[in-house]
Amino acid sequence: MELFLHQVLAGLATGGIYACMALAVVMIYQAIDHLNFAQGEMAMFSTFIAWQLIQWGFPYWVAFVLTIGISFIAGVLIERIVLRPLHGQHVLAHVVAFIALLSIFNSTAGFIWDWTIKSFASPFGSGQLFGQNLISPHDAGMMGVTIVMLVLLYLFFRHTRVGLSMRAAAANPESAQLAGIRVGWMTALGWGMAAAIGSVAGMLIAPVVFLEPNMMLSILLYGFAGAVVGGLTSPGGAVLGGFAVGVIENLAGTYIPVVGREMKLSIALCIIVAVLCVKPSGLFGRPVVTRV
Amino acid sequence: MLVRPETREPPVYAVGGIPLAQWRLILLGLGLVVACVVPFALKNFYIFQITLAIIYAIAILGLNLLTGFNGQFSLGHSAFYAIGAYTAAIMMENLGINYVWTLPAAAVVCFVFGFLFGLPALRLEGIYLALATFALAIAIPQALKSTVVEHWTGGVQGIVIIKPDAPFGLPLNSDQWLYVLTVVVAIVMYVCAANLVQSRTGRALIAIRDHPVAASAMGINVSLYKSLTFGVSALYTGVAGALGAIAIAFVAPDSFTFVLAVALFVGLVVGGVASIPGTLVGGLFVLFVPNIAESVSKGLAGAVYGVILLLVIYLMPSGAAGLARLVTAKLMQRR
Numbered sequence: 001m002e003l004f005l006h007q008v009l010a011g012l013a014t015g016g017i018y019a020c021m022a023l024a025v026v027m028i029y030q031a032i033d034h035l036n037f038a039q040g041e042m043a044m045f046s047t048f049i050a051w052q053l054i055q056w057g058f059p060y061w062v063a064f065v066l067t068i069g070i071s072f073i074a075g076v077l078i079e080r081i082v083l084r085p086l087h088g089q090h091v092l093a094h095v096v097a098f099i100a101l102l103s104i105f106n107s108t109a110g111f112i113w114d115w116t117i118k119s120f121a122s123p124f125g126s127g128q129l130f131g132q133n134l135i136s137p138h139d140a141g142m143m144g145v146t147i148v149m150l151v152l153l154y155l156f157f158r159h160t161r162v163g164l165s166m167r168a169a170a171a172n173p174e175s176a177q178l179a180g181i182r183v184g185w186m187t188a189l190g191w192g193m194a195a196a197i198g199s200v201a202g203m204l205i206a207p208v209v210f211l212e213p214n215m216m217l218s219i220l221l222y223g224f225a226g227a228v229v230g231g232l233t234s235p236g237g238a239v240l241g242g243f244a245v246g247v248i249e250n251l252a253g254t255y256i257p258v259v260g261r262e263m264k265l266s267i268a269l270c271i272i273v274a275v276l277c278v279k280p281s282g283l284f285g286r287p288v289v290t291r292v
Numbered sequence: 293m294l295v296r297p298e299t300r301e302p303p304v305y306a307v308g309g310i311p312l313a314q315w316r317l318i319l320l321g322l323g324l325v326v327a328c329v330v331p332f333a334l335k336n337f338y339i340f341q342i343t344l345a346i347i348y349a350i351a352i353l354g355l356n357l358l359t360g361f362n363g364q365f366s367l368g369h370s371a372f373y374a375i376g377a378y379t380a381a382i383m384m385e386n387l388g389i390n391y392v393w394t395l396p397a398a399a400v401v402c403f404v405f406g407f408l409f410g411l412p413a414l415r416l417e418g419i420y421l422a423l424a425t426f427a428l429a430i431a432i433p434q435a436l437k438s439t440v441v442e443h444w445t446g447g448v449q450g451i452v453i454i455k456p457d458a459p460f461g462l463p464l465n466s467d468q469w470l471y472v473l474t475v476v477v478a479i480v481m482y483v484c485a486a487n488l489v490q491s492r493t494g495r496a497l498i499a500i501r502d503h504p505v506a507a508s509a510m511g512i513n514v515s516l517y518k519s520l521t522f523g524v525s526a527l528y529t530g531v532a533g534a535l536g537a538i539a540i541a542f543v544a545p546d547s548f549t550f551v552l553a554v555a556l557f558v559g560l561v562v563g564g565v566a567s568i569p570g571t572l573v574g575g576l577f578v579l580f581v582p583n584i585a586e587s588v589s590k591g592l593a594g595a596v597y598g599v600i601l602l603l604v605i606y607l608m609p610s611g612a613a614g615l616a617r618l619v620t621a622k623l624m625q626r627r
Contacts, residue, residue: 103601221430268430269430
């Protein structure tokens with residue numbers, strides 16, 4: 001029983017990482033109606049910026065806020081400069097642009113900051129929480145920040161004018177435009193926000209997995225899995241999904257002998273396929289209804 | 293008063309006085325001549341590279357049947373490529389079967405596997421399907437490394453195959469022979485694909501892509517056709533994988549990561565969605581552009597590749613085939 005409890009808590013801790021990433025994935029899905037495959041690399045790049053700022057002597061929280069700001073602006077610029085010319089093109093062209101971005105960020109980060117792994121400071125300190133070894137302060141802090149972010153996003157989307165405009169622009173661009181919403185800028189804003197959330201996720205994840213240009217590849221897949229389990233239309237569902245994926249992954253690795261360590265990623269595949277087969281719109285997502 | 297129907301000559305689409313259909317034949321003939329010259333005019337290494345480009349083109353053709361003609365996304369075709377490659381390698385090394393027989397075997401295995409994966413994929417659309425297939429691409433290299441199948445797949449080490457020599461005492465070295473074999477297989481598969489797309493079945497596939505509800509209202513069995521397309525698409529990619537394994541003479545799990553799946557997808561879009569000749573351009577792009585990027589800058593190779601990719605997408609958002617259509621249209625207007 002103790003082993004079980006321990007594994008569940010460890011799963012929740014890694015699940016926190018996935019939940020962060022799933023939240024960022026869902027955010028951009030809400031804003032642009034596509035999944036951004038470069039999301040993980042953008043988060044990684046932001047984390048490197050934070051690392052650089054800390055190296056230059058900025059205090060942690062100043063670097064934290066500065067990184068969020070820089071990522072937001074960079075996200076908006078990427079939308080304006082890179083994706084604007086592809087407006088109205090086939091979805092596949094967009095996906096190729098995402099792949100190009102992924103390749104550019106990955107390679108540039110390796111070029112500037114080297115491919116060696118770096119340690120990244122945790123703002124929550126190390127040691128024990130509640131005098132027990134069950135869960136580290138950083139894990140707890142990570143879950144806390146994820147939940148705060150979720151609440152802020154909820155308030156933003158439900159109770160502000162800009163949030164409403166963004167939802168309208170994503171749901172029905174033409175009608176939104178006729179109602180006087182600047183759809184192009186709403187999309188850019190969505191990119192900026194997704195980049196900012198991604199940077200927070202990256203900075204929270206980096207102390208656990210260490211900082212290096214390839215750190216996000218597998219995490220992004222788990223993030224996708226979490227987002228799909230919870231439903232791509234529901235930020236809260238995505239966070240829950242992320243935690244669920246973390247716990248399932250850990251328990252399967254412990255209790256199913258064949259799975260072991262190296263097959264853990266395949267668990268993400270099984271989760272994605274299983275959930276999608278039973279409930280194509282995710283556990284908490286709204287089914288998509290289209291007019292014929 | 294009766295309005296007489298306007299009688300007009302049917303328009304003849306022509307460029308430079310030659311009808312388009314004849315242009316097509318001329319280009320096809322030229323392509324065949326080039327294909328025949330290649331093995332005798334180039335060094336072995338280039339022959340090998342062109343062989344690989346054609347193999348990628350076959351794999352992209354498989355992906356195009358699924359994505360371009362049937363409208364189902366896949367970011368996981370590296371999985372089928374890997375299954376084809378491993379089928380060939382295991383048959384040749386563990387069972388000692390002649391390499392020629394590995395191609396049909398890979399075709400059958402991949403068709404079955406693709407058809408079975410196509411069944412759950414029926415419930416998924418667009419981005420969800422892309423995700424599920426992406427997960428498949430990530431899972432396959434891990435599954436190949438797992439201890440359960442290590443006896444067969446050789447684990448992380450992979451399997452080394454012996455490159456076959458030319459049969460019947462033909463005066464060709466093994467690179468030239470593999471080129472010839474690949475070209476022959478490619479021609480057969482391209483002809484089959486072209487016929488499939490133009491047939492009644494092909495029209496059903498396109499109808500499903502354009503409007504699934506209308507297609508099913510017209511009596512097309514959407515589920516069956518979609519899973520079958522998944523199977524046929526996997527078959528093409530699997531045969532390409534088997535050819536690739538024979539040509540490279542080595543298979544290992546890390547050659548079939550999602551990077552390969554992404555490369556095939558990029559080749560599809562660059563060549564042109566729903567264009568059969570475009571897949572050849574895609575194959576060349578997949579093989580040569582990463583090398584070009586590396587020669588520009590070693591440290592920033594990935595960034596250069598990304599920039600090239602973005603430029604290509606800006607300049608021809610509907611791929612090489614789209615560009616070709618545009619140029620033909622311009623030339624016809626000038627007449």
